Amino acid sequence: MSELSVNHLLGIKYLNKQDIQLIFETADHFKEVINRPIKKVPSLRDITIANLFFENSTRTKLSFELAEKRLSADVINFSASQSSVKKGETLIDTVNNILSMKVDMVVMRHPNPGAGVFLSKHVNASIINAGDGAHEHPTQALLDSYSIRERLGEVKGKKVVIVGDILHSRVALSNIFALQLQGAEVMVCGPKTLIPKYIDKLGVTVETNLLKALNWCDVANMLRVQNERMEISYFPTTREYTQQYGINKKLLDSLNKEITIMHPGPINRGVEITSDVADSKQAIILNQVQNGVAIRMAVIYLLASKIK
């Protein structure tokens, strides 16, 4: 087993357990590479990658770009705000125009769920989904699991709670798929209005009491409230949300064990997580960011090796 079962990374739901294992093992090698004095390998010299971001992103875009450059790929960047999309061009036309400049791989973030799948059926390039609406964000879920594996030894058998705005979160869905595939137990916790109906059908437990959830888990993955995706009010005030679903040092100290705290970023300090927790040793938020580069290098490397 040294090859991915897929030609695109569109979502965790298209991967199998062996794929995740292979990505993690490859990421281990790249993690060593990015800690060398010279952090670059020449593997992808003949590959050109287009980063198409139809939605705002800082961390993911930087992480992908850095991963691509560390592998020596040629990189072109595109943001929807400065492009012909505003002039009425369709997605396929935009991408085909870019591909006609001999691009081998496309990393795309798009506000519409399924945009990556759609693209993969219509264009001749390897597609990596960097977030499609509230659907999936596979590389984030991979780096989250990888960070759990790094901190706790393995993912199998661990109890992970995802706290916050599950309804609008692509990170939550990809994490649920990835964690379950590796044999972890998953719980979601948040106000009822921010938990999708029928989410229990995915095999996760639902809890609305944060303290109970934290007492149950080994790892808490704190999500941001995505105000930009909310057209109506899902909870009375931010202050009330913080009181019910924000974690602070006092709450963590009241637990009878030390749990690991994760956050995919960007953090709203003082809302879902206080600064003393975010900056504590229990939090692996910055490890997640570093692992993000290694994971993305692994995914790009493995997909690129399948381009003929």
Add this chain to the structure above:
Amino acid sequence: MSQKVLLNAKEVNIILHRLACQLIEKHTDFTDTVLIGLQPRGKYLANRLVKILSEDYKIKNIQLGYLDITFYRDDFRRGDKPLEANTTEVNVIVENKKVVFIDDVLFTGRSIRAALTAIQSFGRPKEIELLTLIDRRFSRHLPIQPDYRGRQVDTINEEKVVVNWLENNGEDKIYLINNE
């Protein structure tokens, strides 16, 4: 398929001792020397040489690392199978040191070319030498020759040299295999 024993355990042992002595002749106490086993197969040879140098010749503090060259190879996407990486463990400083690459078989020279690029990620060695157990003559694609060689053999491209080590194959033996 036919196979021929190139070297048996006794011959391997004699050659390893000779290579160790040749290294001592050049590097004396190894203070400025770093031995680098090239992954995956050069690791066993490097370990064996370090064992002989430290146990039989009482050389202390030999600096040893293992270098994987997968990401530096020039045949990425050119074969049927994807290239699988191995662990790199270079926890020693190579800057301004005398580096000796150690690999079991020298064939086309392409792995060594990749290793020469890879080692630069860790610093600028003062000089780099190459030690190889089997040197397959007349098969080079690049102008690369070993500084220390165990045995030189004449082979054709279809033939394969297989090096077995006691540690992982249960015997010290080197075979020449012809698949025709």
